Amino acid sequence: MRAVTVAGKDMLPVLENKDLPVAGLDEVVLQLYASAMNHRDVWITKGLYPGIRYGCTMGSDGCGTYLGQEYIINPGLGWGDSEQAQSSSFRVLGVPDEGTFADNIAIDRKYLHPKPDHLSVHQAAALPLAGVTAYRALLSRARATAGEKVLITGIGGGVALMAMQFALAQGCAVFVTSSDPDKIHKAKSMGASEGYNYKDPDWPKKLAADAGGVDVVIDGACGAGFSSLVKVCNPGGRIAFYGATAGPVDSLNPQAVFWKQLSILGSTMGSESDFALMVDFVAKHRVTPVIDEVIPLDNFESGFRRMAAGSQFGKIVFSH
Ligand SMILES: NC(=O)c1ccc[n+]([C@@H]2O[C@H](COP(=O)([O-])OP(=O)(O)OC[C@H]3O[C@@H](n4cnc5c(N)ncnc54)[C@H](OP(=O)(O)O)[C@@H]3O)[C@@H](O)[C@H]2O)c1
Incomplete structure (x- = not known):
């Protein structure tokens, strides 16, 4: 073979x-x-x-x-x-x-x-792999619920795109980042509310002006941009991350994390139960x-x- x-x-x-x-x-x-x-x-x-x-x-x-x-x-x-x-x-x-x-x-x-x-x-x-990773990060770890605002970074990524589809199916409002305006356009045509170029240093301000902050962040990049994710979180927000494509996090404002009562959650793949729940969720919401x-x-x-x-x-x- x-x-x-x-x-x-x-x-x-x-x-x-x-x-x-x-x-x-x-x-x-x-x-x-x-x-x-x-x-x-x-x-x-x-x-x-x-x-x-x-x-x-x-x-x-x-x-x-x-x-x-x-x-x-x-x-x-x-x-x-x-x-x-x-x-x-x-x-x-x-x-x-x-x-x-x-x-x-x-x-x-x-x-x-x-x-x-x-x-x-x-x-x-x-x-399978992107689906179970997105499901655990968004639903088992960050516990995103209907009506919450969810930011998904690097929407060109396989896991990121699946997380966006799951968040929309869950009834969340979705915001995305990408280095590519065309990918932002495609994400908006699928239901994202707005998108921002993560290479533009002003993107967190633009998101704050549009959305007033987000309740959940799903990130696969980490790196220097991670501090902006803390900035755009609402009090009680959850940041779940599953990858570090952009490298280690080099600075984090601890005051912002504890004052806003943020949860920073590492997430990897998913349990057998996460996988079965993900397949049921995909079938129920006809996610493609x-x-x-x-x-x-x-x-x-x-x-x-x-x-x-x-x-x-x-x-x-x-x-x-
Ligand atoms: N822990 C786990 O269980 C698990 C599971 C799957 C993947 N991962 C890890 O997660 C990462 C993504 O995996 P994938 O398979 O989804 O990869 P992928 O399909 O190759 O996606 C990579 C995406 O990362 C985005 N990106 C690159 N630099 C960025 C930055 N500075 N800020 C925000 N986004 C950035 C880009 O988005 P744009 O094109 O939109 O700019 C790119 O399309 C990898 O590091 C992978 O190893 C971990």
Whole structure:
């Protein structure tokens, strides 16, 4: 079977021919129709991820078939029993475990969930990792409720876009940031109230003038811009962050955090319960993941280049 595997540090992955996987105890072999990229795939090719194994099949997201039923895969393996945090054996599917950028995968059947009926196999493949990360950050951690104002940073990101769709479905008013006016325009056409360029130093003032502040922030960037997120929060606000694309937070005004009674919440992926709740939420609200591009698996290199350049709006999907 075809498999896209890790080649080395600062190298694009390679397409290999591997033996069909054999199902272990409690596992089934799923034939994959589609898979989708996440930023971690790019971090892995740069050597910037723990547990990298050369020759390992990449990919965390997938949709496929087993005995005539279509499934998506929960890529959060070994979460454990606590809803508070994952266990020490937690890992994300696709390096070091064999991933979804292949024609087949052997996977424990407990990680399979029936594909929501309203989604195509490509849309369904785009859902799992970004969906569970956005769901936990927005709904399990920040507990956004209907009527609240939610700011989502870097709306071009896969998780960010999913968080926006979930926040709108929850009945929140959504504000976004992006480096790209075209992405802001697209977000507004999907229901965002307003958008701001995070490279404009005056964006927090503009948001304050438009919205008067926000109740929830969902951030995947951190970096120097994090202090602005504290500034735009209303008293009692919650900032949930799941990534640090822009690097460490170098300054934070502690007085603003304690005086406004803010909660700063780290969030990673989600529990098995978060995943099941996310799939139910998507089915109930008929949320459809935004696809930037569907690329044949054989042309995977163009997907890696596009994500590294950050030009995508929505998920990059591989069709198998
Ligand atoms: N903890 C977890 O469970 C988890 C799960 C998924 C992802 N992550 C991490 O979260 C981050 C995003 O992942 P993804 O897969 O959604 O990535 P992605 O689709 O590649 O999105 C990256 C986006 O980040 C935005 N960005 C870059 N610099 C920014 C800045 N200074 N301020 C605000 N936004 C900025 C850009 O948005 P614009 O194009 O709009 O400017 C870009 O499109 C990555 O670091 C990833 O490793 C963590």
